[in-house]
Amino acid sequence: MNRNEFTTEIYDFLWFLKQKEVGNKILDCGAGGRYPKLGLLAKYGYKDLYGIDISDDSLESAKQFAKENNIEINLQKANMKEIPFEDNSFDAVYSYNTIFHMTKKEIHQAVNEMIRILKPGGIGFINFLDIDDDLHKSAEELAPGEYVEIFDGEKVIHTLLTEEECEIMLKDVHILEKQKKFIHRLELDSKYKFGFLDYFFQKKK
Amino acid sequence: MNRNEFTTEIYDFLWFLKQKEVGNKILDCGAGGRYPKLGLLAKYGYKDLYGIDISDDSLESAKQFAKENNIEINLQKANMKEIPFEDNSFDAVYSYNTIFHMTKKEIHQAVNEMIRILKPGGIGFINFLDIDDDLHKSAEELAPGEYVEIFDGEKVIHTLLTEEECEIMLKDVHILEKQKKFIHRLELDSKYKFGFLDYFFQKKK
Numbered sequence: 001m002n003r004n005e006f007t008t009e010i011y012d013f014l015w016f017l018k019q020k021e022v023g024n025k026i027l028d029c030g031a032g033g034r035y036p037k038l039g040l041l042a043k044y045g046y047k048d049l050y051g052i053d054i055s056d057d058s059l060e061s062a063k064q065f066a067k068e069n070n071i072e073i074n075l076q077k078a079n080m081k082e083i084p085f086e087d088n089s090f091d092a093v094y095s096y097n098t099i100f101h102m103t104k105k106e107i108h109q110a111v112n113e114m115i116r117i118l119k120p121g122g123i124g125f126i127n128f129l130d131i132d133d134d135l136h137k138s139a140e141e142l143a144p145g146e147y148v149e150i151f152d153g154e155k156v157i158h159t160l161l162t163e164e165e166c167e168i169m170l171k172d173v174h175i176l177e178k179q180k181k182f183i184h185r186l187e188l189d190s191k192y193k194f195g196f197l198d199y200f201f202q203k204k205k
Numbered sequence: 206m207n208r209n210e211f212t213t214e215i216y217d218f219l220w221f222l223k224q225k226e227v228g229n230k231i232l233d234c235g236a237g238g239r240y241p242k243l244g245l246l247a248k249y250g251y252k253d254l255y256g257i258d259i260s261d262d263s264l265e266s267a268k269q270f271a272k273e274n275n276i277e278i279n280l281q282k283a284n285m286k287e288i289p290f291e292d293n294s295f296d297a298v299y300s301y302n303t304i305f306h307m308t309k310k311e312i313h314q315a316v317n318e319m320i321r322i323l324k325p326g327g328i329g330f331i332n333f334l335d336i337d338d339d340l341h342k343s344a345e346e347l348a349p350g351e352y353v354e355i356f357d358g359e360k361v362i363h364t365l366l367t368e369e370e371c372e373i374m375l376k377d378v379h380i381l382e383k384q385k386k387f388i389h390r391l392e393l394d395s396k397y398k399f400g401f402l403d404y405f406f407q408k409k410k
Binding site: 005006007008009011012014015018174175176177178179180181182183184185186187 | 210211212213214216217219220223379380381382383384385386387388389390391392
């Protein structure tokens with residue numbers, strides 16, 4: 001079993017979708033993987049689901065999941081720095097455990113893109129890594145807040161942000177709720193804690 | 206619609222129940238209300254569900270919910286400072302958004318009771334209010350960390366705790382995960398943030 005099935009942040013996002021009575025057209029930026037979050041949205045009745053991802057393998061896994069569970073998801077390879085959809089075309093957009101794998105400059109581009117494709121009044125959710133996350137700080141710091149590690153021979157970036165840095169990027173949307181969370185998996189690793197900044201927002205009408 | 210249906214902490218708890226493959230007998234301390242959390246456990250297949258609450262009205266609402274949704278929950282009036290069940294008799298126990306409405310001394314009693322009725326290897330979850338919660342600090346401080354407000358003519362206590370205070374109470378169990386969360390509902394209230402300390406634990410075998 002994969003913990004993704006119980007991804008609590010997506011339930012918070014679902015709550016805002018229901019509360020704001022947004023439509024069905026929803027985009028996941030970083031949609032790939034064995035347990036795509038879009039599956040949870042489908043379970044709650046959302047029907048016009050889109051996902052982009054830069055990894056062929058992750059897209060393939062998500063397609064397999066959709067097939068096995070008999071749900072329709074429109075998946076395509078794309079980078080969230082250049083989202084291949086029109087302005088004001090989605091009712092909701094989210095990016096979960098993805099955006100912090102880019103540099104600060106790229107994150108800013110991606111946030112702008114997510115807001116661009118959202119309809120006025122549409123709902124967004126992004127989780128960033130918090131500056132006080134201490135899991136990733138042992139890695140090499142390439143630029144302030146940008147850490148690089150090698151996983152399976154590949155370079156992986158983790159960018160840690162302050163609330164102020166996040167809110168500069170979100171200055172033109174209406175922030176509905178922010179959550180700052182420190183998760184300490186004592187069972188798995190006694191030394192480090194994850195730190196997240198989760199923002200739920202609405203594009204101005 | 207009530208946000209309780211999307212109570213994210215209960216999904217975290219469900220994850221631990223599944224991961225540890227615990228049995229069906231589960232107790233909710235503070236189980237009453239219009240959207241009882243036990244309903245979510247029933248939805249995930251748990252069958253031997255018990256709940257206690259000190260409020261007749263809340264118990265009545267929960268009974269109504271169980272009836273409407275055709276689920277069986279064993280509800281009874283009781284105080285979690287003296288849980289009316291035998292030692293080592295439950296596979297899991299939790300208390301959500303309840304325990305902080307007592308004094309520190311009472312909280313300690315309640316935590317001891319929750320651990321007492323849990324089987325060895327059983328799973329527990331409690332959320333406390335964090336000492337850095339700033340929503341409740343404008344109230345009158347009766348004792349260090351213990352604040353009293355008047356809601357609808359009734360005295361309501363909010364007790365804020367440090368991690369150290371929580372972990373003294375949990376010194377004899379195995380803490381699986383802790384989460385420290387600050388939730389800022391900007392849409393509803395721009396001034397204050399909630400602060401929580403969520404502990405998921407396992408009674409030693």
